[in-house]
Amino acid sequence: MAASTSQHALSSIKFWSTSNFSLEKPTCHVHSVSVGRRCPSARSLGLVCASNSQSSVVEPVQLPGSPKSGITPKKSSESALILIRHGESLWNEKNLFTGCVDVPLTPKGVEEAIEAGKRICNIPVDVIYTSSLIRAQMTAMLAMMQHRRKKVPIIVHNESEQAHKWSQIYSEETKKQSIPVITAWQLNERMYGELQGLNKQETADRFGKEQVHEWRRSYDIPPPNGESLEMCAERAVAYFKDQIIPQLVAGKHVMIAAHGNSLRSIIMHLDKLTSQEVISLELSTGIPMLYIFKEGKFIRRGSPAGPSEAGVYAYTKNLAQYRQKLDGMIQ
Numbered sequence: 061m062a063a064s065t066s067q068h069a070l071s072s073i074k075f076w077s078t079s080n081f082s083l084e085k086p087t088c089h090v091h092s093v094s095v096g097r098r099c100p101s102a103r104s105l106g107l108v109c110a111s112n113s114q115s116s117v118v119e120p121v122q123l124p125g126s127p128k129s130g131i132t133p134k135k136s137s138e139s140a141l142i143l144i145r146h147g148e149s150l151w152n153e154k155n156l157f158t159g160c161v162d163v164p165l166t167p168k169g170v171e172e173a174i175e176a177g178k179r180i181c182n183i184p185v186d187v188i189y190t191s192s193l194i195r196a197q198m199t200a201m202l203a204m205m206q207h208r209r210k211k212v213p214i215i216v217h218n219e220s221e222q223a224h225k226w227s228q229i230y231s232e233e234t235k236k237q238s239i240p241v242i243t244a245w246q247l248n249e250r251m252y253g254e255l256q257g258l259n260k261q262e263t264a265d266r267f268g269k270e271q272v273h274e275w276r277r278s279y280d281i282p283p284p285n286g287e288s289l290e291m292c293a294e295r296a297v298a299y300f301k302d303q304i305i306p307q308l309v310a311g312k313h314v315m316i317a318a319h320g321n322s323l324r325s326i327i328m329h330l331d332k333l334t335s336q337e338v339i340s341l342e343l344s345t346g347i348p349m350l351y352i353f354k355e356g357k358f359i360r361r362g363s364p365a366g367p368s369e370a371g372v373y374a375y376t377k378n379l380a381q382y383r384q385k386l387d388g389m390i391q
């Protein structure tokens with residue numbers, strides 16, 4: 061069921077295919093390193109305190125082609141991959157374990173999402189993936205409202221044939237001015253089991269700080285009746301490989317709005333973090349992180365501090381050109 065829904069989703073993206081924007085050779089590499097507050101590991105630098113805008117030195121992940129998709133990688137093309145954890149939710153504010161409980165953003169979370177949108181407003185986006193939870197969807201939509209290209213993000217409804225049929229768009233021109241938003245439960249926050257709804261501080265007082273830290277940050281120890289990061293990775297990383305990598309291989313620019321732990325598992329995969337290193341990986345709410353996908357490799361670019369930050373745009377001539385094109389359209 062999930063697989064066929066995903067296939068539907070993929071075919072609608074092909075159908076919706078928008079820009080063929082292709083990025084060229086990098087013009088320079090930035091080798092400054094952003095230092096996170098809590099993570100001493102060089103491999104997770106720039107991710108802990110993701111508000112730091114500097115790019116990081118990262119050994120690119122070597123990926124095979126995409127045998128399943130049958131898509132031939134475009135040698136000269138580069139794609140942008142933006143990852144963003146949702147803005148602050150009402151339960152983040154109350155310090156409650158949330159997991160798969162579907163809680164909306166706070167006004168501060170709304171602001172964070174808008175701010176994130178401003179930071180990526182010059183970076184191309186052809187398709188958006190979000191979890192099935194409202195906090196990630198709100199974040200994606202609010203962020204895209206800030207994008208200078210002004211395309212309309214539209215949620216793809218493939219949950220039933222009728223939903224698919226009833227949400228069709230009958231103008232090719234309108235489709236070109238839209239960005240498909242694919243929602244996938246596989247990108248949901250880890251299921252926090254019997255911790256969902258409990259106060260994090262009170263839980264630490266009751267079970268001990270170490271135990272709670274182990275539940276929250278270890279790779280393979282699940283919280284009571286919940287998912288470990290490893291279990292969360294089994295569905296989130298599988299979805300990323302099956303559905304999202306083929307888009308990048310095809311030259312599409314992708315944004316993923318998801319959650320602390322589903323994104324930790326994806327970053328662990330991209331940056332080849334060990335199960336020890338991932339313990340220190342913390343993601344702030346509402347901070348976008350940029351990767352460039354080129355010739356099967358992911359290159360981490362850190363977090364753009366602002367729409368015109370040189371560090372991000374200096375990297376590829378075509379990111380800069382895309383921005384110039386937007387400047388031209390807006391004048």
Ligand SMILES: O=C(O)[C@H](O)COP(=O)(O)O
Pocket residue numbers: 156157158159160249252276319320321
């Ligand atoms: O689900 C939650 O409670 C949070 O979104 C993430 O919680 P964590 O910081 O304990 O992983």
